[in-house]
Amino acid sequence: MSLSAAKVRSDADLLAEVERLRAEVAELRARAEAAEAAADHDVLTPTLNRRGFVEALNRAMAYCRRHRTPACLLYLDLDGFKSVNDVLGHAAGDAALVRVAELLVANLRESDAVGRLGGDEFGLLMLNAGLDEGREKARRLSEALAAEDFRWEGHPAVLGGSFGVRAFAAQQDPEVWLAEADAAMWVRKRGR
Helix, strand or coil, rough: CCCCHHHHHHHHHHHHHHHHHHHHHHHHHHHHHHHHHHEEECCCCCCEEEEHHHHHHHHHHHHHHHHHHEEEEEEEHHHHHHHHCCCCCCCHHHHHHHHHHHHHHCCCCCCEEEEEEEEEEEEEEEEEHHHHHHHHHHHHHHHHHHHHHHHCCCEEEEEEEEEEEEECCCCCCCCHHHHHHHHHHHHHCCCC
């Protein structure tokens, strides 16, 4: 083999290796992006998880402070959900959580955010909405949940919940805002 033929083959091998490495880097980037997205999304429902929702709250709070824009936080705790798990089983409970999450997502704007905060609790962030809009949305969602005909293997289960509504009032910490909305939810739940 001549020296020039060996050089051509070496160059071709080098180019092939560069292309292989580029493809590997592209795949690793895609996997990293998928892992990052998964880290912020609930494993069961089509919502953000608590981590992702708190991050959405952080971004919204910064936006609201900068642009003096209203926002409203709704905190939902499902009423009597333990009985769904106890009577119909955990698979039914999981299916009910998915159904509730789908209903919440379907009834909010794309600019809003829904997160499963844990167990049977959800947070809903509404941008460009004040307290009145938040209360109206909570009322409509309560009606939609009550009207939902959820059945598991032919057995009905009532899906309902209590909402706490708290407007953005320049809170500095998203956990404080969540705690305020949670407290408002407990006031409603106890008042029933």
